[in-house]
Amino acid sequence: MEKYALDSYLTEIETTITKRGKDETGNFVCLKETIIYPGGGGQPADSAWIENNAILKVQKTNEGIRYYLGIEVEELPDSVSVKIDWDKRFDLMQQHTGQHILARVCEDLFQVRITKEQITVTDSFFEIDDQLNALQLKTAITRSNEIIRQHKNISILFPTEEELAKETLFTTPPKYFDNLRLIKISDFDIIGCGGTHVNNTAEVQALALTQVKEHKKGTTLHFACGNRLLHQFETNQKQLAALTLQTKVPVDALALAFQEQEQTIKYYQTQVALYQVNELVSNAKELSTHFVYSEITDTEPKTLQTAALQLADIYPEALICTATSDEDNLRYHLYQKKADTRHQVGQLIRLVNQELAGRGGGSPTKGDGNIPYLQKDTFLRYLQQ
Ligand SMILES: [Zn+2]
Structure with missing residues (x-):
């Protein structure tokens, strides 16, 4: 049994x-x-x-x-x-009953339909078939916590067909009758459900939204109840306290402060990239007629490409190679202004791949690849020919 x-x-x-x-x-x-x-x-x-x-x-x-x-x-x-494991079970009971409450509140207040529901040991959520604005969400949470505080009894029912016919609280009456198990929250909600629940709404303690994700078909409401909510609150508060101590920025200004910091980082990244392009251009050497090479340590593919374009304006007839080393590899970008019928860049890279255990590819005029750094001298001799 x-x-x-x-x-x-x-x-x-x-x-x-x-x-x-x-x-x-x-x-x-x-x-x-x-x-x-x-x-x-x-x-x-x-x-x-x-x-x-x-x-x-x-x-x-x-x-x-x-x-x-x-x-x-x-x-x-x-x-x-x-x-x-009672701690785990009781946590799931609090989440599951909380889910019935919030779902029913949303159905009653905003005439939405529940399309999916899921509770895990770390996250609880359900999907509705519509979008709710910030005020509606706030109303739903306030109402759910009212229901929780109202200390409503929760019962498990296995009704006879006659008893079922008398139930008027359903939003969607059950489609089947065999082994039908109902979870009834006093005068508030009744629904067919096989899960485990607390026996009074007060045991849910409290309910809060943790995340709201809008998508094409509706909205996913993530929430937390009871001990889980308390635990998450404590953990988050500790993290926030550590952050405010470190940044000396008050909690309500943290998001803006990080946004500003991100902009500052982007600005300096752009400055570094400009500097690196200049380095690549000024360090470039004509290793042979129609072959120009330049290398710096630690840069982005975009920088290699920008520098190669600038070098092509200075050496319009040449094959340009800009490169950077990272760990054991040489990453390179090849560019030539005119598609040379003898040396198409894509073909050159394919040959380099075969001869020097490299990787990469490209079009007739440009391409990217990498080779083991130890093969650099062979690579350069190869491109000079
Ligand atoms: Zn359920």
Whole structure:
């Protein structure tokens, strides 16, 4: 019997093993009764132990639920103790009930439809088929926390058809009746759901949005409830305090300060790039007739390209090679103003690749590649010919 479906607060039971076996996944047992949520309906499975042995995997089969263990299951007694990771379970219960509350509030206030829902151990979210503005989102959160504070009882129902017919709270009445399990939040909400829930809205403690992502088909609302919310708040506050101490910028000005800093960094990056282009141009040497080479350490591909273009204005007939070294490689850019029928750049790079274990490619007039730095002298001799 699946006891978690009747009572979400069972953390430990004594039960008997009904089957022991081994399949391609490993050694497993089946249990007469269980308090372990096996996963499904957007809620992950519980972490649990049988006689203090961690369950590695839970799998539903036609013959019942299989619990896989990393031990020889023959060694287990017939009567075993089963225990779940209550901290993890209670966290998921808080998130799942919070999700029912926020979803119903959105449905009631803004006539949206829920299209997807998912709770993991780090993130909870659901999708709605519309977009909500900042004021609507704020209203939904305020309303959800009101519901939480109203201390509404939550019950698990397995209704008869007559009982089901009398329920008027549904936004979408269930399409099936077999094994129908309902989660009812007092006078507020009722929905078909197999998950584990707290038994009073007050146990959700509080609910806040953590992220709102708009997309073509609607919006994804990420949220956190209860202990998870407290924990995230504490962690974030500590991080913010460390940031404000380091930057000496108050919290509400941090985003702007980082934006300004980013602009400053971009400005200096541009200055460095200009300086590097000048270096490449002024250091360039005609190694042979119609071959010009220039190299500096540590620069961006864009800088190599810009310098090559400038050099081509000075040496319009030449094949230009600008290069930079990084770690064990020489990265290069080749450019010639006119497509030379004898030496097309793309072909040259292909030959270099073959001869010198290089990589890269290009068009008749320009291209990029890299070779092991040790091959640099051979590379230059090759291009001079
Ligand atoms: Zn649910």
